[in-house]
Amino acid sequence: MAGVTPRTIAEHRAAVLARVSPVPAGEVALDDPAVLGLALADDVVAATAVPGFDHAAMDGYAVRLADLPADGTPVTLPVLADVRPGRPADPATTGTGGAVRIMTGAPLPAGLDAVVPVERTSTGRFVAGGPSTERTVTLARQARDHVRRTASDVPPGALLAKAGAPVHAGVVAAAVAAGVTTVSVRRRPRVAVLSTGSELVPLGTGGPGTVPDSNSLMLAALVRAAGADVVRVGAVPDDAAALGSVLDRVTAPGGAVDLVVSSGGVSAGASDVVREVLATGVADAVDVAAVAMRPGRPQALATWHGVPWVAVPGNPVSAFVSTVLYVLPAVRRLAGLTDDPALAVPAATGWTSPAGAEQVLPVRLGPDGATPAGPGGHHLSALADADALAVVPANVDQVRPGDVLPVLRLPEPR
Ligand SMILES: Nc1nc2c(c(=O)[nH]1)N[C@H]1C(S)=C(S)[C@@H](COP(=O)(O)OP(=O)(O)OC[C@H]3O[C@@H](n4cnc5c(N)ncnc54)[C@H](O)[C@@H]3O)O[C@H]1N2
Numbered sequence: 001m002a003g004v005t006p007r008t009i010a011e012h013r014a015a016v017l018a019r020v021s022p023v024p025a026g027e028v029a030l031d032d033p034a035v036l037g038l039a040l041a042d043d044v045v046a047a048t049a050v051p052g053f054d055h056a057a058m059d060g061y062a063v064r065l066a067d068l069p070a071d072g073t074p075v076t077l078p079v080l081a082d083v084r085p086g087r088p089a090d091p092a093t094t095g096t097g098g099a100v101r102i103m104t105g106a107p108l109p110a111g112l113d114a115v116v117p118v119e120r121t122s123t124g125r126f127v128a129g130g131p132s133t134e135r136t137v138t139l140a141r142q143a144r145d146h147v148r149r150t151a152s153d154v155p156p157g158a159l160l161a162k163a164g165a166p167v168h169a170g171v172v173a174a175a176v177a178a179g180v181t182t183v184s185v186r187r188r189p190r191v192a193v194l195s196t197g198s199e200l201v202p203l204g205t206g207g208p209g210t211v212p213d214s215n216s217l218m219l220a221a222l223v224r225a226a227g228a229d230v231v232r233v234g235a236v237p238d239d240a241a242a243l244g245s246v247l248d249r250v251t252a253p254g255g256a257v258d259l260v261v262s263s264g265g266v267s268a269g270a271s272d273v274v275r276e277v278l279a280t281g282v283a284d285a286v287d288v289a290a291v292a293m294r295p296g297r298p299q300a301l302a303t304w305h306g307v308p309w310v311a312v313p314g315n316p317v318s319a320f321v322s323t324v325l326y327v328l329p330a331v332r333r334l335a336g337l338t339d340d341p342a343l344a345v346p347a348a349t350g351w352t353s354p355a356g357a358e359q360v361l362p363v364r365l366g367p368d369g370a371t372p373a374g375p376g377g378h379h380l381s382a383l384a385d386a387d388a389l390a391v392v393p394a395n396v397d398q399v400r401p402g403d404v405l406p407v408l409r410l411p412e413p414r
């Protein structure tokens with residue numbers, strides 16, 4: 001692409017991110033499974049304390065420490081009452097000079113301040129479901145009080161999860177326990193995915209000279225894994241009018257996609273339909289770029305009827321790495337998720353890298369670090385074996401074992 005000064009990966013990513021902003025937020029109940037994976041639009045703060053009341057941490061007998069000799073001498077106490085989880089402590093159990101049979105999680109009766117586990121008492125064990133038959137119990141002071149105190153885990157108002165984090169099982173556990181019922185989350189962004197090329201045919205069809213449209217399925221899988229809902233258009237022929245009408249349709253008001261992603265048609269060929277459509281005047285904010293990276297040099301950005309459009313090159317490995325580098329951060333920003341930082345991972349073996357361009361290499365992560373995936377290099381078979389992409393700086397032409405590289409993990413399938 002003559003006349004275009006190559007930019008860095010970071011520069012192109014910044015250009016992409018400048019075009020997107022988070023989708024709107026709304027309240028969703030924490031018992032709705034659809035909340036899982038969505039980004040928090042606000043911090044989640046504890047509404048109530050955890051625990052909400054002083055309670056027994058063991059099955060046993062609640063006692064008043066003042067009734068037990070400090071030197072550990074056993075005493076025999078009358079069993080005054082029986083308290084169970086889920087009911088408030090009966091004021092009648094607020095006795096002193098006796099022991100109260102108590103089960104784990106039950107509120108500690110007022111005036112009592114420790115629990116002696118049943119196995120350390122003369123009772124030995126409780127019979128499951130059995131009635132309270134003990135009239136007295138012999139027990140001694142223990143080193144620990146086995147009481148979980150109000151707010152000892154979470155004080156009211158404590159920050160449980162930050163805006164930009166995804167709602168996951170741990171967030172649900174902490175928030176629900178702390179009295180939170182709904183969270184403010186952003187809906188999943190909607191992303192239209194299409195590929196361009198007159199040679200492309202849908203899955204399971206084809207003839208001489210045709211190519212299965214793997215990119216639109218691959219793009220859809222990555223975009224979905226990153227948290228978006230995908231509108232997959234599939235392959236569009238190398239025809240500017242056809243591509244223009246597909247873009248008009250997916251960006252029509254009410255159709256409401258938040259982002260369009262296309263593969264192919266961005267280099268200098270006679271049938272490079274994206275380049276052709278970008279020149280028609282319908283597209284705004286057109287940015288045809290060359291990135292000093294291998295693979296994935298030709299890239300383009302535009303806005304179509306107000307919707308941001310990221311165009312990645314058609315070579316399937318180029319399309320894959322470009323999607324991970326540029327499209328997935330855009331999806332995360334639209335979704336309201338905080339940026340996924342690169343890991344710093346040592347190379348487990350050495351490999352060569354082109355001079356003057358950042359190399360984006362599919363790798364496998366293991367205990368010794370990153371190893372080129374599959375047969376190495378930019379092959380589809382490497383993608384099938386990869387769990388991350390390593391980014392080798394432009395000024396490095398030989399990676400040595402132990403060199404620490406930025407590594408982007410591929411998203412888990414959803
Ligand atoms: N004269 C130049 N030629 C090329 C340049 C250049 O700068 N000057 N750049 C090269 C680079 S780098 C790349 S990458 C490719 C990208 O070209 P396009 O984005 O226009 O991609 P296509 O030509 O449409 O396709 C390239 C290749 O990938 C196959 N392909 C495309 N789409 C799919 C799909 N959906 N599923 C499976 N395979 C697909 C396609 O059949 C081609 O083989 O341009 C270089 N050329």
Ligand code: MOO
Pocket residue numbers: 293294295296297298313315318
């Ligand atoms: O850089 Mo192209 O993107 O060679 O494959």
